[in-house]
Amino acid sequence: MSMSRIEPSARVADQVFEAIHEAIIRGDLPAGKRLNMRELSDELGTSTMPVREAIRRLEEMGLAEAVPYRGAIVRGFTDKELLDLYAVRRRLEVDAATLGTARSSATTIARMVEEFGAMERAVEAADPVDYLDRDEGFLAVLYEESDNAVLVEMIRTLWHRCRSYKLLGAQRAMAAGDGAPLLDHQRALLAAVRAGDAERAGVITGESIDSATTRIGEAIRPASDDTD
Structure with a gap:
């Protein structure tokens, strides 16, 4: 992946969402890829809280889904x-x-x-x-x-x-x-x-x-x- 680290601001949650959303849109996070909160927060330089919120929003958009025993993944193809x-x-x-x-x-x-x-x-x-x-x-x-x-x-x-x-x-x-x-x-x-x-x-x-x-x-x- 090649996401840029997030700069501290009042919009951290929005920035995290935009970064992960862009990575999915550009194919850097392909279908089926696990959205590991710890890995994503480390790469973006944030806590896990805004990552968790971003994943929730992505699930609401239909771009991610929760899978038993795996957590959230980028939604696959059907x-x-x-x-x-x-x-x-x-x-x-x-x-x-x-x-x-x-x-x-x-x-x-x-x-x-x-x-x-x-x-x-x-x-x-x-x-x-x-x-x-x-x-x-x-x-x-x-x-x-x-x-x-x-x-x-x-x-x-x-x-x-x-x-x-x-x-x-x-x-x-x-x-x-x-x-x-x-x-x-x-x-x-x-x-x-x-x-x-x-x-x-x-x-x-x-x-x-x-x-x-x-x-x-x-x-x-x-x-x-x-x-x-």
């Missing part, structure tokens, strides 16, 4: 959770893409082009974390044009909840040496936004999430099958 998360994402993001495209402007398109270029560079560099950050930035530009802050907030919450799944899918595509699945739908989405075709943007968004669901499912099912 086919059921994947399908449930991505089904909800599909409903919300299709609406956000449709609404956002209908309200998009030249500025929207310019910002999406910038983020898409960064996505291409991340794929070329085989950097799945940077790719996901840029992909979410690309989509957020469009979704924020929906003028529905609650919708965007719910989508962002789901992105956090399924980050481990998203990371697994991006790593799988990059390991195969084929970045096309990570760029093709977003390239098509950008074209739909440029054309002002809101209906097409919604369709492409749904197809993109369906494709990701299949890719990630193929990655987690062999492990699940081995335990049957």
Whole structure:
């Protein structure tokens, strides 16, 4: 792990949460990793109390779970959770893409082009974390044009909840040496936004999430099958 030590302040609990949360989001604390309070507090330079509070908050977010005789671990992968998360994402993001495209402007398109270029560079560099950050930035530009802050907030919450799944899918595509699945739908989405075709943007968004669901499912099912 490579988490920075926490500087003393009134926000120690928040800093600890943010540090562990970031480590999970970036894959430094992978799915199944035990969240040992003593180890984490030693690395961050704090007492165990703020670490315990951070783990509780992570459990509430669905990023960690308590396992008998092991304590808390970074939440692992299940086919059921994947399908449930991505089904909800599909409903919300299709609406956000449709609404956002209908309200998009030249500025929207310019910002999406910038983020898409960064996505291409991340794929070329085989950097799945940077790719996901840029992909979410690309989509957020469009979704924020929906003028529905609650919708965007719910989508962002789901992105956090399924980050481990998203990371697994991006790593799988990059390991195969084929970045096309990570760029093709977003390239098509950008074209739909440029054309002002809101209906097409919604369709492409749904197809993109369906494709990701299949890719990630193929990655987690062999492990699940081995335990049957």
